[in-house]
Amino acid sequence: MLDSVSEILRLQSAGEASAVEIASAALDRIETADGTINAFTHLNRELTLAAAADVDRRRSAGETLGPLAGVPVAVKDVLCTHDMPTTCSSKMLHNFHPPYDSGVVEKLRAADAVIVGKTNMDEFAMGASTENSAFGVTKNPWDTTRIPGGSSGGAAACVAASMVPISLGTDTGGSIRQPAAMCGVTGLKPTYGRVSRYGLIAFASSLDQVGPIGWSVQDIAPLMETIAGHDKRDSTSLNLDVGSYVDAIKGTDLTGIKIGMLRESMEAEGVDPTIKEAVKEAAKVFEKAGAELIDINLPHSEYWVPTYYVIAPSEASSNLSRYDGAHYGHRAADIETGAELGPLVTTYCRSRDEGFGAEVKRRIMLGTYALSEGYADDYYNKALKVRRLIKSDFDAAFSQVDLLLGPVTPTAAFPLGSKVDDPIQMYLCDLFTTGANLAGIPALSLPAGKDADGLPIAIQLQAPALEESRLLFAGSVFQLVTDHHTDRPNTERPDTTKGVQS
């Protein structure tokens, strides 16, 4: 199977397949499937094959290779790459070629991973459906009439469609976990500061975090181990040792682990009963593995979404100021000299009007308003205070339990176009995910079955800051006992023998 990291590593070390053959198989699969799915914004066959050939050459020269040698990886198009454009799926950056690699991309290259391309997303990571992309929607491999989730929709869909085994997404309010849930794959949002944000094009700096997506915990653990760690170029990066996540997931016994069942999530309205059921089923699995279940409430969870939708747009309104048509990105043409606001301001206004999509503009306006003199105390500053209360809720909860269990999304993937005209409904997709971002804690989305329409649903585990090991361990135990993560969408299957020596 080309969708397992360990299998890809084994094939190469056993001499059964070369990195070039594996990369070619991935590229062929993308060529076949991506016409429908549209997971990628940029592919470069030549670069990909050259990187793979380099791995093969060094392997045959007897060199020591990195932990992801020859493993094809897709990277969300919000992470800077020096050899590929980085667009944020925005017209504003359609021609932006960063002169540098992001911290995580550097680490991928150092681990000898083969970067196959950049994945589609909601513009500037703002959205929950990948419908806000300037390069077309990405479709859910389980049902191509439905959204893949967002904003890392391309990164989740390319794994779900077996184009690549693993990918990197980013999560500001659920953008890794929600698409992972909807695409039936596993996704981790790490602790804020655990992974470098250097070269991650900012949406909301205090919430953004890069994380791995793959079929299983087994697959994302080595990717997480690769990207985690201090980067002195990011002042918010934590200068702490990172243990081995690959080692952390060995074992089957959860004895001594206390898992909190999130009462608010289970009692929330508008949540698909099959999802609530899946959470309960999962709880039984954990209990059986030795964990103790405790009811927990997070009193301020009803304020997660409103708090998030003040803080994130506020930061975004500032972070996106630089796209003004003067330095890079889209610039409006033919500004007449007699323009009413003068040529400079007219260039700003028109470039931003033409370059940004509707959702981005909406959030810039929300954030600008929330930070304005006279309103900042009622919105931004108040949201900061509530954020502290939300964080205190988690601190209190984690003084009683080791992990929190609940749903990722209220529903499975919804039909394309069904919520695009209703931003509030779209924002409510983040009902269960924004808490982890506001508190800066790690959270894991695990496939947990299917809803009534046969669409993937998922559970979420959350852990205290820096406890990724515990989180991944519990997730791994869950996947040892269950087989939800081994389900594949009923699309044309990749020919796993293609390019592989028989």
Add this chain to the structure above:
Amino acid sequence: MSDGYPTKTVIGLEVHVQLKTQTKLFCGCSTEFGAEPNTQVCPVCLGLPGALPVMNEAAIDLSVKAGLAIDCSIPPMTKWDRKQYFYPDLPKGYQISQFDLPICADGFIEIDDPASPGQIRKLGIIRAHLEEDAGKSMHDEAAGKGDTKIDLNRCGTPLLEIVSQPDMRSSDEAKAYLNELKLRMTHLGISDCEMQEGSLRVDANVNLHIDVDGKNVATPIVEVKNMNSFRAVERAIQYEIDRQYDIWEETGKTIKDEAKTTRGWDDESGKTFLQREKEESADYRYFPDPDLLPIRLPRDRVESIRASLGEMPAQIRQRLQGQYGIKPYDADVIVNQGVAMITYFETAATKSDDGKRTSSFIQQDVMRLMNERSISIEDYPVAAESLGDLLGRVAKGELDNGRARDVLAHMIDKGVSVDDAIKDLGIESVDNNEIEDLCRELLAANPAVVQDYKDGKKQAVGSLIGQAKKKNANANPQVVRQTLIQLIEQE
């Protein structure tokens, strides 16, 4: 205006001082002045998407040092905020600055009151905050093209903005404040404070409080910008004082009728001109920069910086007076020239063992040449030791001040040592017998002078000193005078 109502001038200064760090505030780019445009830039200071700022600790230390030098308190915690506005030389669309928790607060500077020397004026400082500089826009308006070129070399350079209380009452006080501020900043190596290079920039807020028959009437506040020397600041303020009074007389408009306006200074015409009609109450939407952590300033760090400050200019002034016996005014002149001059003076004065003479030679001869050649003391052609050597010989009576000036001029001209210059000029000390003979000769030839002296016109001997110098250039005038008087009185 002098015929009008009694008027109090109110001046507050905002001074931007560029900190003398090797690298920029949030990246590793050089801060060197004068490089080719856009050659000292990187993804961080260009504001490229995805790039992140990393604070330069050296700028923090220099800011604390600056704050301590102007008697500010340093809070245990400070932070970074984003100040947001659109401008082409601001690539991120916001400036990283400090809003509500500046690194330095509540200080003061003392100056000698220009209106009554010897009296101290204490001028308050509200705050000093650290921020990154923007780039430089060069407007090319030739032929109505309206093109603007942007140089981002300066972008991200650390600036300390020092905001005074509106405590200054005259352009002289403003100038004295600036001189003292510059002196402290340069003395401590915090900044070069070169207005021409933009490493010191001054904005002046000026208005008048006019006493109209016991009722205080304030004129609208004007912020004056674009001044490129302290002299320009002085002139601009003076111009504003006159202009505001005239306008008030003409229109009667007070601070209640008109918002703050911004005016530029035109050095050539000597006038300010309107730049911005109404200060739009700009909303910068400040908020804490989420890319940077708050800065903790533990007491021991602040105290170790305080301990490293060493002697401040005011203390040096005191010490020079005591140690070298010079007057407060002279100590002031030397100290105000900066560290290099203080060192030069002390070296020369120690060598000569005559502080007063050294001080007066430096203020007259040395500084004159520095002005003529527009050079700093570092480039002055005679070393402090050599000047001290020369003046020491004067003190011992080996030669007089006049001859010493000849020797100094010769040393500068020929680049020779004190000994060689004295030799070249044929200077040798004249012994007292020789002088006495010379004086007898002169007195014999000028009986009228002797009579005048005896009649009480003591200054009459002065004419003979000149004659003595003509007959023997090496004759020390002091000695000649004494000898002449002695001889007359012995008669």
